[in-house]
Amino acid sequence: MYAEYQERGRVLPWRETRDPWAILVSELMLQQTQVARVLPKYGEWLRRWPDPSSMAAASVAEVLAAWSGLGYNRRALALKAAASIIETEHGGTVPEDAAALRALPGVGGYTAGAVRAFAFGLPDVFLETNIRAALLHWFFPDREGVRDRELLPVAAAVLDRADPRAWHYALMDYGAALKKLAPNPSRRSAHHAVQSRFEGSLRQARGAIVRILSAEGPHEAESIHERCGMERERVANALAALVAEGTVEYAGSLVRVRET
DNA sequence: ATCCGGGCGT
DNA sequence: ACGCCCGGAT
Structure with a gap:
């Protein structure tokens, strides 16, 4: 998988940095929003608000306007609120501690693990749709309704603790590639949900x-x-x-x- | 018309 | 455990 990743892994702007704030911004944007829609917003956002301090000082209206097009705009409010907490409680620096990250609005298990792995190089275990797809494909080929509590130990067992950052990028690229070849394996996750109709909602x-x-x-x-x-x-x-x-x-x- | 994609309140 | 939160692509 690493050889594939070295040759044609996705080159993405948030993979070119280890700045925890930039990583946090990218992960909030990538929640429930595909890469293609995040790409044009990410650079613009960071140029405008390059650190938690500037984000905390922004108005709600300008933050929401800048978020427009990404969907689920409560995430924009969460990011601004998180920036304020980082300012007041963490001296303006995105915390490395897992519990402190989880305490930030908009940050759940996935995002906390992703920030720790991608910004700080820590060997956390976490799941999102591409990782679920890869693990389901490899380890649960004939199973439906697989719960995260079953996937997590497998994710922990295969994790490359020497390079969690590259490991997760490669794993996510593998999972994303799988979806283009076959029905999305992550639909076999017990946590996959089909949402209600948008038009008229x-x-x-x-x-x-x-x-x-x-x-x-x-x-x-x-x-x-x-x-x-x-x-x-x-x-x-x-x-x-x-x-x-x-x-x-x-x-x-x-x-x-x-x-x- | 269907697909995709984490966090949170209940 | 379940339903709600957006919007662009296909």
Whole structure:
């Protein structure tokens, strides 16, 4: 696998750095978003906010506007909140400690392990879709509904502890390549889920509202559904959810992206 | 119309 | 354990 990786492993900008902040940004972006869509955003984002300090000082509206196109914009808010915690609790440096990483918003088991392996060279064991695909293909060829608790010991057993960074890059490239040849092996994971239809959904309306407010500034609450080009009731429900979670707020009859 | 892709609240 | 969170490609 290493020989393959040396010859035609993917060359990706976040693989050219060991800056923990850059790695963290890339991993947040890569959650539920494919490489091709992250590529044009990643460099732009880091030029604008090259460290946690600058990210923490950014406004919510500009962060959401810059995130536009990546989807699941709560990740942008998580990244900004994580930057603030890194500033106040870790002296502006992305922590190496696994529990401290896990305590950051938007950072779960995968992302904590990825930052530790890719930025700090630590031999953590973690799973994402490409790693699951590779392990399922090799070690569970005839099984359906394989749980992560079964995959993790296998991942630990095969891990190259001498070079966790290269090992995981190679493993992920292998898994990604498998998906182009055959049905996605990670669909045999017990944790694979098919999500509900997007067209006509609440999250489509949420996305439209956030995009409009972050790009254009506050709008009259009553006019938002026209600007979205969606039914009044669906937009009202999406707006209520966004207000309830604090992503947007009312200012009199206007709606705007949260300011603090 | 279907596919893909981690974290988190419940 | 399960449902929700986006958007572009095919």
